[in-house]
Amino acid sequence: MDAGISVRKLTQTDGGSYRALMLRGYSEHDTAFTSTFEERATKQVEWWTRRLQDPTTATLGAFDAGDSLIGTVRLEAYQRTRERHKVTLTAMYVMKDHASTGVGRKLLDEALVESRRLNGIEIINLTVTADNLPAVRLYSKVGFQTFGREIRAVKTPGAYLDKLHMWRPVSADYVTQN
Ligand SMILES: CC(C)(COP(=O)(O)OP(=O)(O)OC[C@H]1O[C@@H](n2cnc3c(N)ncnc32)[C@H](O)[C@@H]1OP(=O)(O)O)[C@@H](O)C(=O)NCCC(=O)NCCS
DSSP: OOTTOEEEEOOGGGHHHHHHHHHHHHHHOTTTOSSOHHHHHTSOHHHHHHHHHOTTEEEEEEEOTTOOEEEEEEEEEOOSGGGTTEEEEEEEEEOGGGTTSSHHHHHHHHHHHHHHHSTTOOEEEEEEETTOHHHHHHHHHTTOEEEEEEEEEEEOSSOEEEEEEEEEEOOTTOOOOO
8 A cells, every 4th residue: 555545535626636637537547437528628617616515415535645636436326216326436547657555445444434324325326338357356456246247348449348337335244255
């Protein structure tokens, strides 16, 4: 783990740095995300700030020793009454300069803690591009299990991409098999 990495919930004052970080993520890892750089670059800082303010979500940021934002992950609650026991984990990204040093693991550990603070949340779902092995391994390590594969979930100019659907209970008692 990088020395001095801290994780905290992002707030409305982080809108600019969150926008810059995510745009970097979309451009560095074109096939890892469903949104494209081009789509998201059109959104001004106010749009990103509103995302951070949305009370049905929680966005976490990882900061280096100099307090620069270097990674992020987001939880989004389902809205319908019968689905309010679930959140989606999304927009997970760690800057290349800091990759493979434990930042992603720390963000996910904190996201699990955060999900237990959210009222009534029992399950976390996510989707991941099927051939994104670093992400699939990371999610598996913290207890996510694959329950389905969406064939041709995403169509890029070069290829169709499948998405894996993964889930885990939020309970700290849940014993991972990985
Ligand atoms: C996937 C990602 C978030 C991982 O973050 P990270 O900070 O590099 O991950 P960590 O250093 O915490 O690694 C934790 C585990 O992830 C897996 N992992 C991370 N990088 C890996 C790699 N290059 N190859 C294989 N497994 C890898 C390993 O299981 C690792 O555990 P280990 O070191 O004990 O083997 C990061 O690489 C990233 O931002 N990728 C691009 C965007 C993306 O794919 N987002 C996910 C969208 S669903």
